[in-house]
Amino acid sequence: MSKTGKITVKDRDPVSSLQNFLKLLLEKGTVEAVLVQQRLPIQNAAVMPVLVTDPEKLEGADPLAPAFPLNGARMLSRLTRKPLDAPIAAVMRPCEIRAFFELVKLKQGSAENVVFIGVDCLGTYGNIDYQKIAASTAGAESTLTFHRSILSGKGTATGDADISPACKSCDHPVATNADIGIGLLGANIEESLLLISNTEKGARVLGGLGIEVEEGDQPLRQSAVDALVSERTAYRDKMFEATSEAVSDVQKLMGYLGNCVNCYNCRVACPVCYCRECVFTTDVFDHEPAQYLRWAKRKGALKMPTDTVFYHLTRLAHMSTACIGCGQCSNACPNAVPVAELFRTVSHGVQKAFGYLAGASLDDEPPLSVFGEKEFSEVTGGKD
Amino acid sequence: MADYEPTIIAFVCNWCTYTAADLAGTSRLVQPPNLRMVRMMCTGMIDPKYIIKALLEGADAVLVSGCHPGDCHYINGNLKARRRMKLLKEILPRFGFDERRLKMTWIGASEGIDFAETARQMTAEIKELGRNDLRTRMVL
Numbered sequence: 001m002s003k004t005g006k007i008t009v010k011d012r013d014p015v016s017s018l019q020n021f022l023k024l025l026l027e028k029g030t031v032e033a034v035l036v037q038q039r040l041p042i043q044n045a046a047v048m049p050v051l052v053t054d055p056e057k058l059e060g061a062d063p064l065a066p067a068f069p070l071n072g073a074r075m076l077s078r079l080t081r082k083p084l085d086a087p088i089a090a091v092m093r094p095c096e097i098r099a100f101f102e103l104v105k106l107k108q109g110s111a112e113n114v115v116f117i118g119v120d121c122l123g124t125y126g127n128i129d130y131q132k133i134a135a136s137t138a139g140a141e142s143t144l145t146f147h148r149s150i151l152s153g154k155g156t157a158t159g160d161a162d163i164s165p166a167c168k169s170c171d172h173p174v175a176t177n178a179d180i181g182i183g184l185l186g187a188n189i190e191e192s193l194l195l196i197s198n199t200e201k202g203a204r205v206l207g208g209l210g211i212e213v214e215e216g217d218q219p220l221r222q223s224a225v226d227a228l229v230s231e232r233t234a235y236r237d238k239m240f241e242a243t244s245e246a247v248s249d250v251q252k253l254m255g256y257l258g259n260c261v262n263c264y265n266c267r268v269a270c271p272v273c274y275c276r277e278c279v280f281t282t283d284v285f286d287h288e289p290a291q292y293l294r295w296a297k298r299k300g301a302l303k304m305p306t307d308t309v310f311y312h313l314t315r316l317a318h319m320s321t322a323c324i325g326c327g328q329c330s331n332a333c334p335n336a337v338p339v340a341e342l343f344r345t346v347s348h349g350v351q352k353a354f355g356y357l358a359g360a361s362l363d364d365e366p367p368l369s370v371f372g373e374k375e376f377s378e379v380t381g382g383k384d
Numbered sequence: 385m386a387d388y389e390p391t392i393i394a395f396v397c398n399w400c401t402y403t404a405a406d407l408a409g410t411s412r413l414v415q416p417p418n419l420r421m422v423r424m425m426c427t428g429m430i431d432p433k434y435i436i437k438a439l440l441e442g443a444d445a446v447l448v449s450g451c452h453p454g455d456c457h458y459i460n461g462n463l464k465a466r467r468r469m470k471l472l473k474e475i476l477p478r479f480g481f482d483e484r485r486l487k488m489t490w491i492g493a494s495e496g497i498d499f500a501e502t503a504r505q506m507t508a509e510i511k512e513l514g515r516n517d518l519r520t521r522m523v524l
């Protein structure tokens with residue numbers, strides 16, 4: 001039931017055309033605020049999510065920048081922890097919307113009164129790489145260069161940097177669960193962007209703005225999406241295989257996690273690591289000094305900080321049913337531990353085992369919040 | 385693997401399996417001494433990290449045992465526990481933990497014979513499987 005319209009791009013600049021579209025939402029009073037990533041009005045032009053209420057303050061908005069400083073689902077959860085009085089628009093990447101859906105199901109946010117605007121995602125760079133790329137050009141120029149390079153078939157690599165492995169392996173580049181999709185795939189974005197309404201809410205918003213949409217197939221778009229998804233899926237499957245092999249016993253897993261210093265940044269950055277207080281930072285792990293010596297004596301040696309593998313396995317037990325593969329865990333790691341590959345690989349298996357796909361819909365119940373009398377009888381040796 | 389005595393950490397619920405174990409004892413049923421029982425009010429209280437930690441510290445196996453479905457004294461703690469075990473059985477074998485080291489059973493309060501039999505069988509199986517060598521290795 002999705003319908004498609006378009007935004008005409010002026011001066012070959014899709015970014016400012018998008019800004020105008022968002023401006024319209026505020027000017028017409030469709031929404032009270034827009035949450036969108038913006039190039040901040042500061043020297044190094046960092047890109048961060050910004051909550052904008054004044055249409056004049058949208059000039060830095062750049063939803064197409066291949067920047068992903070953090071997963072915005074967490075920010076939206078801060079805004080919607082209590083019911084919103086008036087609607088807001090959230091311009092997000094597909095994985096941000098999917099993460100947010102998981103948070104809604106965990107009662108850490110509400111999708112009511114939010115108009116989700118999901119932008120096709122062609123990938124993002126790690127924070128440090130992006131900072132270098134953005135510093136070398138002024139304003140949104142680096143964004144346009146990135147998209148031109150992809151459009152002309154030159155790919156995503158810039159100098160010695162490339163988009164993150166999480167993005168390369170992401171099989172959900174299109175936000176099919178957004179109210180309104182901004183389509184880049186299958187469009188010549190220097191001429192026009194596609195506007196896709198996926199829900200009734202989306203159709204209402206576009207109708208209110210006087211934007212015409214119509215039903216009908218989009219063969220060009222469909223084939224562009226299919227091609228990207230199959231490229232990503234191929235990368236993903238190789239990554240699954242390599243990662244599974246790299247951690248196939250505890251000795252190897254220790255090698256994989258060897259540079260971890262238990263800073264817990266990966267957990268802070270993870271949008272779906274849901275505990276308000278992490279047990280690993282409570283006094284459960286504030287061990288008695290003498291305890292360390294007892295442990296050391298038992299095995300003869302004790303690596304410090306302790307419980308690194310324990311931490312990562314416990315985190316997996318918590319978030320593997322909800323991981324949407326955004327890669328922010330790796331992005332946040334100061335020691336380049338490839339945690340995103342590991343978490344995505346395991347989560348994929350876990351979600352398959354429960355017949356669940358994180359972030360796909362608000363209706364599917366998270367696997368560990370439901371249970372049935374007759375199920376998984378293999379766990380108890382065939383007895384239910 | 386040379387003969388050894390496995391250490392099996394058994395998280396059991398107070399109302400069913402613990403009572404069954406007690407019954408097995410008072411009925412003087414012969415059973416191996418390899419199970420280290422941790423009595424919980426309900427299997428629904430068993431946090432997956434207790435199980436992960438036990439294995440990382442070198443337990444040769446973990447048993448989770450509680451009331452049959454429908455009999456849980458907290459209505460459905462055992463059904464939640466089963467999903468958590470399903471989760472761990474999906475995660476831990478990827479890192480080389482043999483799935484047989486993770487066992488779950490339902491043993492009701494009157495099933496002392498069943499408890500003794502489970503203890504015997506499991507001990508034999510884990511003996512056969514060999515040691516969890518993390519017992520003596522430094523785990524990061």
Ligand code: SF4
Pocket residue numbers: 166266269270271272273319322323324325326327328329330339340343344
């Ligand atoms: S575990 Fe990593 S990839 Fe998965 S949702 Fe969390 S931050 Fe994103």
Ligand code: SF4
Pocket residue numbers: 259260261262263264265266267329332333334335336337339
């Ligand atoms: S961010 Fe990196 S170093 Fe910090 S806890 Fe996670 S894996 Fe370890």
Ligand code: FES
Pocket residue numbers: 397398399400425426427428450451455456457458459460461462
């Ligand atoms: S009380 Fe026995 S499993 Fe819940």
